[in-house]
Amino acid sequence: EDLRLGKRELVEDTARVLDRYLDCLVARVYSHDTLVKLAESSGIPVLNALSDLCHPMQALADLLTIWERFGRFKDVKIAYVGDGNNVCxxxxxxxxxLGIDIAIACPEGYEPNPRFLEWARVNIAKSGSEVKVLRDPFEVVRxxxxxxxxxxxxxxxxxxxxxxxxxxxxKYEVTPRLMKFTGKHSYFMHPLPCHRGEEVDGAVIDGPQSLVWDQAENRLYTAEAILMALI
Structure with a gap:
């Protein structure tokens, strides 16, 4: 967005110029439509570093972090609490x-995108994992x-x-009380940046159960791996 895409010239024209300069384009944009235009108008790989619809590179770093901690994906349960946004x-x-069970707690009207919910339903038919969307954080974290x-x-x-x-x-703030309600030694994850006192209590994100710094580090490694595979 710092390039003011679509303001001074068409996104498609910018994509064609960048195609001549680069081997790969990593784009962080607001509108997912902008990303689609970049990809369709250039002949180089275009990576989604974040859009209003999804954040796949963050998800890859998250999955690496989960694998590092548990050594597996099967029989791992993730509880997502809050806004069903691009990260979700x-x-x-x-x-x-990958067969990870995921339960989401969000207010009505803040559910994940229906297209992604349907995509997940197709996935679980093969992976055997479980997907739930509920309202009560305490119910999903158990x-x-x-x-x-x-x-x-x-x-x-x-x-x-x-x-x-x-x-x-x-209701949806992740607090020490909510962490304890899992009934086991559970970990905390957040893509950063965070707002302590809003979506998470400082005692949680700065505590021993927090994996956020591992996630942040793994964003580098997963991005490097993707670039090596594409270039």
Whole structure:
């Protein structure tokens, strides 16, 4: 978005120029449609580093972090608490593909994108994993190996901040009490940046159960692996 794509010239024209300069384009955009235009108008690989619809490179780093911690995907349960946003969409697809059970707790109207829910349903028919979308955080975290959350006010929704915080707080904040409710030594994950006191209590993200710094490190390694595979 720093290039002001689509402002001074068509996105398609920018894509054609970048095609002449680069071997691969890694794009972080607001509108997913912009990403699609970049990919369709250039002859080089275009990687989605984040869009309003999904965040697949974050999901890959998350899955690597889970593998490092557990050494497996089967019989691992993820509880996602909060807004069914772009991060949730990609995590949902990745978990359902690899056999990780994922249960999502979100307010009504903040569910994951229907297309991604359908994609997950297709995946679980092959992987055998389980996908649930519920309302009660305490219900989804029971027996969870990992509790995952993200910001309540994603990019592009700044004008809804007050409404969103009133909707999500305090029910959907990941607190030490919610972590204990899993009934086991569970881990905490967050894609960063975070807002302590909103989606997560500082005692959780800064505590011994937090894997957020591993996630942050693994974003580098997964990005390197993707680039090596494509270039």
């Amino acid at each position: 969409n990609s995590l949902l697809v990745g978990c359902s593909k 027996d969870a190996d990992v509790i995952y959350t993200d910001v309540f006010v994603s990019m592009g929704f700044e004008s809804e901040k007050e409404e969103r915080l009133n909707t999500f707080l305090p």
